[in-house]
Amino acid sequence: MKALSRIAIALFATALLSTAGCGGGGGGGAAPPTTTPPPSSPPPTGGITRTGVAVAVGPITEFGSVWVNGVRYHTDDQTSFTDDGETVTQDDLSIGQMAVIRGTIEDDNVTATATSVTVEDAVEGPVTSATPVTLANGNEVLELIVLGQTVHITAATLFDDTPACPADLTQAMAVEVYGTPDSTGVIQATFIECRDATWDGVMEVHGVVTGHVAGQSFMINSLTVDYSTVGVLDDDFPGGQISNGDPIEAKGTQYDANTNTLVATSVDYEGNQFADNEGDHIEIEGFITRFVSVTDFDVSGIPVTTIDGTVFEGGDETDLGLNVKVEAEGEFDSTGVLNATKIEIKTSTAIRVLGVLDADPSGSTLTILGITINTDATRTRFEDKSDANLDPLFVGDLALGDYLEVRGQEIPSGQITAMRVEREDSDPRTELRGFVTAASNPTLTVLAVIISTDSGTVYRDSRGEIEVTMPEDDFWAAVGPGVLIEARGAETGAQSLSATEVALESE
Numbered sequence: 001m002k003a004l005s006r007i008a009i010a011l012f013a014t015a016l017l018s019t020a021g022c023g024g025g026g027g028g029g030a031a032p033p034t035t036t037p038p039p040s041s042p043p044p045t046g047g048i049t050r051t052g053v054a055v056a057v058g059p060i061t062e063f064g065s066v067w068v069n070g071v072r073y074h075t076d077d078q079t080s081f082t083d084d085g086e087t088v089t090q091d092d093l094s095i096g097q098m099a100v101i102r103g104t105i106e107d108d109n110v111t112a113t114a115t116s117v118t119v120e121d122a123v124e125g126p127v128t129s130a131t132p133v134t135l136a137n138g139n140e141v142l143e144l145i146v147l148g149q150t151v152h153i154t155a156a157t158l159f160d161d162t163p164a165c166p167a168d169l170t171q172a173m174a175v176e177v178y179g180t181p182d183s184t185g186v187i188q189a190t191f192i193e194c195r196d197a198t199w200d201g202v203m204e205v206h207g208v209v210t211g212h213v214a215g216q217s218f219m220i221n222s223l224t225v226d227y228s229t230v231g232v233l234d235d236d237f238p239g240g241q242i243s244n245g246d247p248i249e250a251k252g253t254q255y256d257a258n259t260n261t262l263v264a265t266s267v268d269y270e271g272n273q274f275a276d277n278e279g280d281h282i283e284i285e286g287f288i289t290r291f292v293s294v295t296d297f298d299v300s301g302i303p304v305t306t307i308d309g310t311v312f313e314g315g316d317e318t319d320l321g322l323n324v325k326v327e328a329e330g331e332f333d334s335t336g337v338l339n340a341t342k343i344e345i346k347t348s349t350a351i352r353v354l355g356v357l358d359a360d361p362s363g364s365t366l367t368i369l370g371i372t373i374n375t376d377a378t379r380t381r382f383e384d385k386s387d388a389n390l391d392p393l394f395v396g397d398l399a400l401g402d403y404l405e406v407r408g409q410e411i412p413s414g415q416i417t418a419m420r421v422e423r424e425d426s427d428p429r430t431e432l433r434g435f436v437t438a439a440s441n442p443t444l445t446v447l448a449v450i451i452s453t454d455s456g457t458v459y460r461d462s463r464g465e466i467e468v469t470m471p472e473d474d475f476w477a478a479v480g481p482g483v484l485i486e487a488r489g490a491e492t493g494a495q496s497l498s499a500t501e502v503a504l505e506s507e
Helices: 472-478
Strands: 004-008 018-022 052-063 066-068 071-074 080-083 086-088 098-105 112-119 123-125 127-134 140-146 149-153 158-160 174-181 187-195 203-208 210-213 217-220 223-226 247-252 254-256 261-263 266-269 281-293 296-299 302-313 325-332 338-345 351-356 365-368 371-374 381-384 403-409 416-424 430-440 443-446 449-452 458-461 484-493 496-504
Touching: 052 071, 066 098, 071 098, 071 112, 098 174, 123 140, 140 174, 149 174, 174 281, 203 217, 203 223, 247 261, 281 302, 302 325, 351 365, 351 484, 365 403, 443 484, 449 484, 458 472, 472 496
Parallel strands: 052 281, 080 112, 149 187, 158 187, 223 261, 302 338, 371 416, 381 416, 449 496, 458 496
Antiparallel strands: 004 018, 004 158, 052 066, 052 098, 066 071, 080 086, 098 112, 123 174, 123 203, 127 140, 140 149, 174 187, 203 247, 210 217, 217 223, 247 266, 254 261, 281 296, 281 325, 296 302, 325 338, 351 403, 351 430, 365 371, 403 416, 430 443, 430 484, 443 449, 484 496
């Protein structure tokens, strides 16, 4: 597979500061350290359990066949591979690229075989600006403008190493961005390739038509697409013409940055991709890009509806809304709408705190390390693993000084919505797992907790299949806002932790 690197964005920086090695497979010799998540455990068998045609949409997360949405799709010499319409091999693909896999899945919902794997970018073209931005939730991103499209690069974005990207992305001839757009059209980048002098100069953009002027032009976000010289349009356009609201792909070789205009050589219709897939099984991971109600919304542009008996994981139907990241699983109906039998809310991942309760519960709210922890009688599971062994355990049974392990999601920002609370017997250790908001050796900030390190701190990398120790300098080069870490040590104040160990974690 292609070599990859992971980018870290530093506070107030105006350029990409550092990259760390990332595994992707390969031949003999020492294997490079991996920064990609290992394949997840087989998904639960809730939802559809049937043998039949399967469709999966999402970023590639691992090779050894192809993994998408936690399912391993076996590939062989009968599997076709396509990148932007060109025939390629599996070795040409990369972790982080957005893929559509078609194949079959057995009734165990685990064993799957791919007949075709198609990867497609979101936009390809020159970068006109690259600016560090702090989002409303406090997360730091590098915001690119590419062909008038806004692209957000986070610590989870992967980069191709061949050719290597320049430190200032505006100096690249062009970038090819893979990812998913949110409801505002902002592309959340999962993988980026930089172009060099071998680039063929063909630019492309995917999006939804607005501001259409018949026979002349239309808009894709802030980009004007001039299609006046295209000639005969794609036969798939309803009524044979472009209309506002049409999902399209436009390509061209002429771009005027002053007027932000792409002169199109082709415009293809991308709607109704699954109208002929009635009864096919599908799993798709992405952002909700359109939301009318829980029975009428889009995930990465694919229409989804809930049905009687839809199973929710990580939340419930009240959590659905614009820009919420989900994984939806079900079957297509005759109109190409995904009838979801299971929806997993993926707003955040595996936030964890282990420590002493700072105060008696206030209603349904707990506090550990100064972090506000919200519980809910219908969502939060309480379990007593202490010698008291109280069953059932309720939030009102907890008290100042109880030793708890809490797992959940960072909702809202800076707080934890608990999915699980366990009471354990007293222990001096304190642990915190969450996303970094600030990092400057020797301190890190996670959920407003200041984590201090010193000469005795052990640094670890837990992103591969085996946790390994790592040099201090490598850790600080890899860590930054948006990176998931776990710190273990002792609580030294209301919102402070002295770390004996810190580890980079997979999401």
